[in-house]
Amino acid sequence: MLSNIIRFAKNIVASLLAIFVCFGVLDFMWLGVIADGWYQSEMEPLLRSQFITWPWVVFYLMYGCVVFVLAVVANRDKSLLYAGIDGALLGLASYGAYNLTAYSIIEGFTLFIMFIDWAWGTCLTSASAMAGWLGFQLVKGKSSE
Template sequence: MRDNIIKFLSSICVSMLAIFLCFAVLDLIWFTFISGDWYQQEMQGLMRTEFIIWPWLAFYFLYGGVTFVLAVVANRDKPIYYAGIDGALLGLASYGAYNLTSYSILEGFSLFIMAVDWSWGTFLTSVCAMAGWAGFQKVRPKIDQK
């Protein structure tokens, strides 16, 4: 019993770590090698000269936790693609709320950036949810599985 509790808690930790690492690595690749210039060109007048880290960290820790609950835990007994679908839906709603609101109220927030960022967020959340699901399954106690 104690071993199962330890394994279950470990599966949560491994899943969360997989989600956070996936977000960090993919967003680093995205902003560094793929889209950084697009954001710089399209949002010149809106971007800070110095990046403030704490809001970014707060968002990703909160968002990673929500991804875990809504996409990983909700689909722990289903195939991985269910976590991917729920992750995509979460990304669609979350990044959609941000991008649609930004586009509607910020003069320099372009339709191009809205579409690119919204698509990226949907894809990113889906992949991170699947990484979290895989991490959860890796350590999950056998007694918990159906």
């Protein structure tokens, strides 16, 4: 019984770590390198001179845990594809809610940014869900040997 609890805890830690690393690395590459110019030029009048960090941290922790529950745990006994699909659907809904709302209420939030960020969030969440699924399966596979 205790060994099952320990094994499941290891699965959770490996999965969450994979989700956070994947999400953080890919989002940093996207926001800091690939799309930085787009966001800067399109949203310049809306950006703070100094970003506030704690909302990002809260979002990453909360969103990673939600990805874990809704895309990884829900598909732990299915193939990687299911985690990716559920991750994409979660990203489609959550980034869609953010971007559609921002576009509708923030003057200067452009249609270009709405669509590019929405598409990015969908892909990012799918990739993070698959990374989490792989982390979960890696530990699961090692413990069944």
